[in-house]
Amino acid sequence: GEDVEQSLFLSVREGDSSVINCTYTDSSSTYLYWYKQEPGAGLQLLTYIFSNMDMKQDQRLTVLLNKKDKHLSLRIADTQTGDSAIYFCAERRMDSNYQLIWGAGTKLIIKP
């Protein structure tokens, strides 16, 4: 995951919006993903965006993609305690033969 970078921690108050950021390096990336991992669990696909899109919204989740800056963000509106988890950004490159390249994950901490 060294080519995909994320902050290790984000702390927000319950009810506020959380914005988790990710930068990637390969301009040929076709799809970019956000996964959620709760303690001791596998990875849950939250949402993904195709590289020709700028934004995708799905209920409380909004994904923004800035291809010029190779920057991806995930906004979670009205953050709840159940959103506490590690959030991974991943990219699928055109030449990657189906594999996903992952960031190290951002741990979202919810303060009451």
Added chain:
Amino acid sequence: DAGVTQSPTHLIKTRGQHVTLRCSPISGHKSVSWYQQVLGQGPQFIFQYYEKEERGRGNFPDRFSARQFPNYSSELNVNALLLGDSALYLCASSFQVYEQYFGPGTRLTVT
């Protein structure tokens, strides 16, 4: 509908031993991928199989091998285990190439 299932859930092995991990994809999914996740890091790609053929291989030594069966289930084999092989091994299945759904993983501890 059942999601991706993996067995066993946990496993403890000794250095030098061999291990086999199993994965059953979501019904209708023909592609299976394997990832290794070391504590505190993102997953690292090991293999991808589609219709029983290897479609991709990550930067792992030859001690790691895999196969996919006619029913699309898959096995990951690791020989001559090292302490550094201790990790969560994740299996993902997909129908469309751009979506991967993960199982709960197998926690392997090598002592």
